[in-house]
Amino acid sequence: MAENKTVPTGASVEEFLSSVEHPGRKADSFELLRLMTDTTGQTAVMWGPSIVGFGSYHYKGASGREGDYLAVGFSPRKGELALYGLIYGPDAERLLPELGKHKTGVGCLYIKRLDDVDPAVLEQLVRTGYNYIMQELDTTKD
Numbered sequence: 001m002a003e004n005k006t007v008p009t010g011a012s013v014e015e016f017l018s019s020v021e022h023p024g025r026k027a028d029s030f031e032l033l034r035l036m037t038d039t040t041g042q043t044a045v046m047w048g049p050s051i052v053g054f055g056s057y058h059y060k061g062a063s064g065r066e067g068d069y070l071a072v073g074f075s076p077r078k079g080e081l082a083l084y085g086l087i088y089g090p091d092a093e094r095l096l097p098e099l100g101k102h103k104t105g106v107g108c109l110y111i112k113r114l115d116d117v118d119p120a121v122l123e124q125l126v127r128t129g130y131n132y133i134m135q136e137l138d139t140t141k142d
Contacts (some may be wrong), residue, residue, distance in 0.1 A: 004067045011046040020076045028114045029076040032083075035070070035074060035119075039126045051075045051084070055130060057138035072126055073132045083109040087136075089128030095121055 017033065020026040021134025033044055033052065042054040060066040072085035086092065086109045096102070096109075100117035103110045110126070111117055 006048040009046045013044040013046055013052050015137055025076045032074050034133045039123055040130045057133055058140045060139045072130045081114050085133055086125040086129040089132040091128045095125050
């Protein structure tokens, strides 16, 4: 079975975020770092070359594949911020319409700028997504 490509690297989160070229995306990334650290109580860790993650959980899929992955996190991409783990919580369906300007994809929430969203709703999505993943999806407690 193939190994996961996205794993913790030990690289510096601050160095990575400081290297973000777009000044607005860089500022938003440092704000997300603060928000996710405060909300999850976890230390940020680089996962692969471009994802900042908070907490990790062990999963076992129906196919038998298993591994570890970040609970919540983000990646400052060229055109937008990709946020991971926020659309899984039981409150996500209710909260997303209140968030502001965003789009969703398979497992991700995408926003252009933090100014486009309600910070209180974003914090709730981080909290409920993190709690759901750690309490319901983490198979290490089974």
